[in-house]
Amino acid sequence: MYWRRCGTSGAQPSLHHLVHAARNAPHYAFSHWTPPSPTPSLIFRMGGPAATANPDVRSYGHLLDPKPWYKNSRLILLNFWIVILLVTSSTNGYDGSMMNGLQSLPQWQQAFNHPTGGALGLLGAIQNIGSLSALPFAPYIADGLGRRSCIILGACLMIIGTVVQTASQNVHMFIGARWLIGFGLNFAATGAPMLISEVAYPSQRGQLTSLYNSLWIFGSFIAAWTTFGTFHIQTSWSWRIPSAIQGFPSVIQLALIWFVPESPRWLMYKGREAQALKILAYYHARGNEKDPLVEYEYQEIKAAIELDREVAHTVGWLTLFKTRGNLKRVRIIVAIAFFSQWSGNGLASYYLNKVLDAVGVTDPTIQLLINGVLQIYNFVICVFASLWCDKIGRRKLFITATAGMLATWVAETICFAVYSKTGIAAAGHAFIAMIFIFSTFYALAYSPLIVTYAVEILPYNLRSKGFTIFNFTICLSLIFNQYVNPIALQNIGWKYYTVYIAWLSFELAFICRYLVETKNRTLEETAALFDGDDQVALISNKASDRFTEKTTEIRVDADEKSSI
Template sequence: MAGGPALSSGGEVRSYEHLLDHRPWYKNKRLILLNFWIVILLVTSSTNGYDGSMMNGLQSLPQWQDAFNHPTGGSLGLLGAIQNIGSLCALPFAPYMADGLGRKSVILWGACLMIIGTILQTASQNVHMFIGARWLIGFGLNFAATGAPMLISELAYPSQRGQITSLYNSLWIFGSFIAAWTTFGTFHIPTSWSWRIPSAIQGFPSVIQLFLIWFVPESPRWLMSKGREEEALKILAYYHAKGNAKDPLVEYEFQEIRTTIQLDREAENSVGWMTLFKTPGNLRRVRIIVAIAFFSQWSGNGLASYYLNKVLDAIGITNPTVQLLINGVLQIYNFIICVFASLWCDKIGRRKLFIISTAGMLVTWILETVCFALYSERGNVAAAHTFIAMIFLFSTFYPLAYSPLIVTYTVEILPYNLRSRGFTLFNFTICLSLIFNQYVNPIALQNIGWKYYTVYIAWLTFELIFICLYLVETKNRTLEETAALFDGDEKVAFISNQATDKVDTTEKRIESTDDKGSL
């Protein structure tokens, strides 16, 4: 795991790295327990990832097609988009619940709604019931997806925060390949259970959370914002320092969180939605958050995520078994790449991964477009096979950044007082872009075929230019220091120095005690 940052203030380098426990996390029982609770939070993302791949797989099942009258065009687009429309409807409520009732409460509420939704989806008797159930799943998912990543980043051990928060969105792909192989496995069931079983399994992560969320610790940041500092200190001490509240790392974290929350309160007595747009630092945050949210869905990946079977049909691969097999293998490959990027994000750096990812997608998308055009215009079978290879090559670059890092980067650049609102803006942008993808993509693909791919070439070029110009490196900093980056070096240094001064006082007290004891 990566170490702490080195901050410079007036030429003086300050670092918290020497305060960390540098033993492997699996040799620390408290960190094992903390990471187990974090895994319970990570599975929220798998529900969302499961849905995209499930809908992809269901479209290849004749039983599902027969049950819902072979939907095409706008009807198919609505079936794919309705879950994100449900998520959009929850956006006005989720941040207020997360800030008012706590991160755990909003996750619990979302899990309950998703369980009800999956029950209805599994029992669907007609397309209207199926659409309504998917809307409810999306509505509940937004609550859970608002609370979970914030709680993960606010609980994680400092040197593990980047990797663990990045794994949150990696679980999107884990859910995706579980759905891909589930639909592959149920393909040969001759009854409606071929699609009802995958529908029922979608609720499994929410059931796990419903039973175990009670034991997960609450966010120390949220507790301190509510004046419950003793509870926050106990959580930090128990999980980060074997219960020692006087540990220098715990005192550093505690003081840093307290200073940041106090500064935010002094700077803005009343925090509202317009606060996101009031200062140059906040405007820079919003610009990046909105951009990477759109980029994560408008990079061409939506065609492979939700409508892979339509793309494969277009290049002559129509066998459902082959389509499901390609989908399943693709999801496993994506997951491996995504986990690699998550674990190395603090070594390689966020900015470098985003640039490599975007540039790689642009090159491979151009090659995909050429192959698609050759097959469509000339019937070139070799071009069709090369197109499949290009899909896998594209899937090498996309999950390097846009799967693991978009949530991590969004959460860490936002200060505590704006974190839930800023993350809601991120989710709102994701929903809008997904609705566009799921509704427009099948219509455009059906009407203009390979020419639709040229639109994404222009867009990916714009993405690469934007990332190079505006994305700031944030690796190896604490959550508070990363958020302060956009407000200037002075604020970063002030927060770090306040925390360091507290630790210096503690260490001097300990040394004095040791000296007296030795005498």
């Protein structure tokens, strides 16, 4: 087996053919082929074709290990470390469901003087106000000190916050502790999803990053069943125990984060290329630094980062708004962040007890039970969507989810209105059923995919800043929701639901018009969808030059071995 000017009329072998040959016949694959001098017309597309030609074919597909990941001890270990990172989202999900459950506990209500309206809104929103306060600092910690350092700082702050929250003697102490938890959570929530996406095995990146936000639901149902279990404790420990458990995920992270690999992309950006290559090789190719997949990843990342460095002096916050490609990114990121919180889901996430009260379900035990079952159900749907996101596609899942939420919300509004006007119990029961159906559609896309999509459409040099914009939007939308929802429900009842019908209609139109498909692409390849082929060509040319040098070395080595 040897290379000539294969194909027709002097066509050059592609990069992927070359590395495929190197893997299957390493001693002589290049012995009869001289790499050409790189020219503008000859681009070894490390990020091009897969992003522009056939989006359903991975450009790196034939370089992957053909064995299942569970038969590769290094991938099992890598995925275990990624699970430690996924825990971050559980802390966030735990908080929302815990506050939902605490509102159904008479002991908590008594301890904090039965808060309603604005006071209740502040107790729910203060955690996100804390997250908002950390936003100016989180991207600089993530880019300057590393993704892991950002997570470590966040875990330490959250542990301190949960200790204070558990020991609270009055509402002011409780509010201060929740602010600190939110402040720390933002650091961890900035570093964790970026590290997952940057260290994961290429074929698993989409699923694992999607599982990150799915673990929000995991934390949510743990909190729901914890508050259900402590309901019959007659002392203040009925709410202190759930408060203490909130810090458990951070304790696990702080104990094990030291063993989690740092982002190869961050290491390369800091000039620690040998360490980055070692991590890629150790986890993606059983330690083989010459493996074609490792070479592919290494050269592609290096080319992209070198290009970033060339324009680093011009990269700042305003860069997010200077080019058409970046404007498209920001438009989508801001939109899906708002959509994830302003689709009506906030009513069931934070004020389910108030909603159930409004349809005649007032027994605290029944409310806690419904909350617990709903969270388990949501978690199952989220995991399904996470694992199938690369097969079904992001765009299809988002459109299906938004259309389904709109249809279900209309039905919810009708049931709520009928119950409010007639008091018919069947309408109230139908309303509860609609909550579950609505959650099914929401969990198909808005729980698992919003973080995945936000991270993967951002180039490395803007990833932390763009993700900060995403988190900022989430915090703003949550604060608004948590203040407005209880007040609006109290004052206008079922009519408040009609506002979300109009908003969900807008969401569906936006998703259909602007959301692009990104499945089955590397992080670098996705740039072609927003910046066009010119940007990818620059990266590809750089990677081509280095890969040409590499194939020359292989050819020389093969010639030497052939002569022995």
